[in-house]
Amino acid sequence: MSRHVLVIGAGPAGMMAAIKAAENGAEVELLEKMKKPGRKMMITGKGRCNITNAADITEILRNIHGNGAFLNSSLRAFDNQDVIHFFEEQGVPTKTERGGRVFPVSDKAQDVVDAMVHRLHELGVKIETDIAVRDLLIQDGHIGGIRTSAGAAVKADAVIVCVGGASYPGTGSTGDGYAMAASVGHTIVPIRPSLVPLETEEEWVKDVQGLSLRNIRGTLLVNGEKIQELFGEMLFTHFGVTGPIILSMSRMASRYLSGSDALVELCLNLKPALTPEQLDARIQRDFGKYSRKQLRNAMIDLLPHKLIEPVLDYAYLQPDKPVHQVTVKERHRLGDALQHLTLTITETRPIAEAIVTAGGVSVKEINPKTMESKLVSGLYFAGEVVDVDAYTGGYNLQAAFSMGAAAGTWSAWND
Known part of the structure; x- marks a missing residue:
C-alpha cells in the first residue's frame, strides 16, 4: 500500500x-x-x-x-x-x-x-x-x-x-x-531579511533615485573594518540603495544592524578599474579639455549627470568653481571621492520586501x-x-x- x-x-x-x-x-x-x-x-x-x-x-x-x-x-x-x-x-x-x-x-x-x-x-x-x-x-x-x-x-x-x-x-x-x-x-x-534593499542616512540619494551604476565596487564597512566587497551593479532609490551587489551584501549588513550600535557603511568605488594614479591622470586630461568651464561641467565624461554634484559635495568642492582654479590638493580630494564615496546604512527595508x-x-x-x-x-x-x-x-x-x-x-x- x-x-x-x-x-x-x-x-x-x-x-x-x-x-x-x-x-x-x-x-x-x-x-x-x-x-x-x-x-x-x-x-x-x-x-x-x-x-x-x-x-x-x-x-x-x-x-x-x-x-x-x-x-x-x-x-x-x-x-x-x-x-x-x-x-x-x-x-x-x-x-x-x-x-x-x-x-x-x-x-x-x-x-x-x-x-x-x-x-x-x-x-x-x-x-x-x-x-x-x-x-x-x-x-x-x-x-x-x-x-x-x-x-x-x-x-x-x-x-x-x-x-x-x-x-x-x-x-x-x-x-x-x-x-x-x-x-x-x-x-x-x-x-x-536577506536579499533586501538598504536604507541610507544621506539625503542626496533621493535626488539621484532611479540612477543605475554598472561596473562599480561596493565595500561593506562595519566600524571602519571591511566586511565584504563585491563588484557589479547597483541602483539608487528614494530611500537608499538596491541592485545585485546591494542585495548580496544585505544579509551581512542586517546582521550588524540588528540590535547593535555598529556603524555600518557602504563605500563605493565608482572607478574600480583605475589605480589612484591612473584616475588622477584621467582627471587631469578632462580638466585640460574643459579648462574654461565650471567644475560641474568638467565632470560630464567622468560621471552620470545626476551624480556630479553629490560627488563634488563629498569632496568639499564648489560645483561652480572654474576648473583652472582647482588646486592639486582639491584634485586629489576629487579622485578620493570617486573611489571612496561612502554612504551610512541605517537599516534594511522591512522583511516583507526581502527576496529571501x-x-x-x-x-x-x-x-x-x-x-x-x-x-x-x-x-x-x-x-x-x-x-x-x-x-x-x-x-x-x-x-x-x-x-x-x-x-x-x-x-x-x-x-
Whole structure:
C-alpha cells in the first residue's frame, strides 16, 4: 500500500517535493493557502524566473552563504543539471545568461509554474488551494497529519512543510512554518531579511533615485573594518540603495544592524578599474579639455549627470568653481571621492520586501540527506522555512528544488 504524503505549500520546494514523492509511488496531497500555486515564483527574476545557476557544485555551495554545507547531500542528489533537465523534459527550454543565471528561453515565470503544475496533474497529485494549515498532529513522536485552519484533521504517513519564509507575504509567505515547527519542539533561528534593499542616512540619494551604476565596487564597512566587497551593479532609490551587489551584501549588513550600535557603511568605488594614479591622470586630461568651464561641467565624461554634484559635495568642492582654479590638493580630494564615496546604512527595508528570509528552522535538527526532522519522524522541511539562504543568481531556487526533491523522495520511501 502506498504511503500518503501531505505537502504544505505549493512554492518551488513544495511542488518539487510533491512531484518526487508521487514519482516514487506515494499518494500525494498538496495544500496551498493561496488561490493558485507558485505565487512567489511568478515574481522571481523580475518575472522571468531564474531557476538555477550553471556553476559547478562547489561554486553553488559557495554562494549559499547561509548554511551552504547543509545542502551538500541534497544538492548532489538533485543538482542544477537535474533542474534544467526536468524543465526541458516538461517543454521549457532554458538559456544561460551573464553570471551563469539560467532562465526559461521564453523569459516567462508562468511557463515554469505551469510546467510544474502540469507534471503534478500528470502524476495524479491532489492539489487543494485556499487551505491554510493550523497545526501539525503528532502521535508518539511521529507525524500523524495536520489540522486545517477550518478545524478539519487530515491524516498522513508523512508531512513536508514547505511554506516559505516571511518575505513577500502577499504571495503567501507569512512565516506560518516557524510556528508549526516551534510547536513540535524545533528551534527557530531568529529570522531577518536577506536579499533586501538598504536604507541610507544621506539625503542626496533621493535626488539621484532611479540612477543605475554598472561596473562599480561596493565595500561593506562595519566600524571602519571591511566586511565584504563585491563588484557589479547597483541602483539608487528614494530611500537608499538596491541592485545585485546591494542585495548580496544585505544579509551581512542586517546582521550588524540588528540590535547593535555598529556603524555600518557602504563605500563605493565608482572607478574600480583605475589605480589612484591612473584616475588622477584621467582627471587631469578632462580638466585640460574643459579648462574654461565650471567644475560641474568638467565632470560630464567622468560621471552620470545626476551624480556630479553629490560627488563634488563629498569632496568639499564648489560645483561652480572654474576648473583652472582647482588646486592639486582639491584634485586629489576629487579622485578620493570617486573611489571612496561612502554612504551610512541605517537599516534594511522591512522583511516583507526581502527576496529571501534568513533564519528559520535550525539545520541542526534536520537530516541533511533526507530533510526529515530529527525530533519527529515522518516530518520533513524544505525550502525557505529552513535556515538556508543564498546570494542572487538562481542559487535560492536551486536550494529549494534540491531540498524539495530530497524530502519528496525520502518521504515516499521511509516506513
